[in-house]
Amino acid sequence: MSKEVFILGAGFSYPAKLPLQTKLLDEIFEDKDFKYLEHYESIEKFIEQFFQTHYDLEDIFTVLDRAYLSEEHFSNYKWLDIYEVRKSLIFLIINILDKKLISIEEYRDIYQEFIEYICSNHQDIAVISLNWDTLVEKLIKRYCQNKMIDYCFYTYGIETDHISHINLKASGKENLKIVKIHGSINWLYCPNCQRVVVDDIAIESIAKEELVCPYCKQYSDLEISLENFIITPTILKKFDNLHLKYIWNNAFIEIQEAEKVTFIGYSLPKADYEFMYLLKKVMANKSIRVILAQSDSGSEVEKRYRSLFGDVEFCFDGFEKCF
Structure with missing residues (x-):
């Protein structure tokens, strides 16, 4: 199978009643x-x-x-x-x-076919998500328990037996790449040692908790509060963090190597100009499919896709009917 990349926007999570x-x-x-x-x-x-x-x-x-x-x-x-x-x-x-x-258990069947598809072809598929939520990870845990989520950068865990995501494949694990270029609610960043701590077991929003960096506490006896690791929806996005640079580089490589790219529920907002710049660099000679809602037909969103990529296959019946 040739490599395929799925790019997920907020419309992917909408059928599970997560807000746009x-x-x-x-x-x-x-x-x-x-x-x-x-x-x-x-x-x-x-x-x-x-x-x-x-x-x-x-x-x-x-x-x-x-x-x-x-x-x-x-x-x-x-x-x-x-x-x-x-x-x-x-x-x-x-x-x-x-x-x-x-409450995603109520809606999980909507996603079953998609999740089973990416899990069964995990070596030839990568998922790039612009969402903060952990919907896709929770669904993978539900349907593909033998696959390990790979965030494609060096991670530290809140569990002692954590394997850094960048080492999963080398450790013989079956990894499924989830590249989250805007961060995630289950990631926390230490402003002192610059480690990123992730919860990839329960995949809960540890960003809501007041947690102290366990590594600074252990090695330096410092009480350093961990901070959320998400990129806010603004035209002033800042991507100079070392981990973000690595994540974005992985997104670039995955798209560059792909023959087919499928966008699901992503509206190409103008505030994401850095991502549009990345796409323009790597999208030549790709088979492109775009899954959007019916309301997007004939909209500015459709026009932006045609302007950026030219020949694009559209489906305007939403993720539930188009996949």
Whole structure:
């Protein structure tokens, strides 16, 4: 079998009732979790002060990330205030994704054929996901228990018997590549030793927990808090982290070596210009298939695909009917 790459956007997770980015804020505030009331109050106060009736997640993160990355004040918000507001928003997004992932058993049959296909051809297939959620990993655990998820970079585990993902194949394990170029809710990063700790057993959102780096504690007796390892939906994405560079390089190589590339539920948002740049570098002479919703037919999304890649095979009946 020739190599095949699947590129997953938010539309892949939509049949499992995970919210699209355009609906994330609505879902967060509709499903208010009073255990985390201080996070809601922080975000509501920020939005009320700086935005009018129309705004979206990208607008909010662009303001927060601009101030955060520049380490400067924004109006009456000091840099540390911006850091806390941004942290609260990420926390609430992770919280709503975590809640939705609990109920995927109701929808798992929708994905069975796809998951069994990629598992049975795992040596010739890679999955590149732009999603933070762990839906595809949980489905692999459900249907393909003999396959080990391979995030394609050097990882550390919260379990003592963890095998770094980059060493899975060399260790004789059957690895299935899941390249997550925007990070994941089950990854945490230590700002001191720069290790990335992952949960690839339960695949839970450890980014919600207040965890201390076990390695800095063990070797340096330091209490360093681990931080989430996700790229926010903004035009100011920052990819200079060493692990992200390695992940992106793996995404490049997997697409470069593929004969067929299938996009599932990915709308080519303009904020993802770095990924579009990568695609333009490697998509020549590929067989390209795009699976989108009916509402995307004749839309700007379709036009962007045709503009970028020319000859593209489309299916506008959604993932459930197109795969």
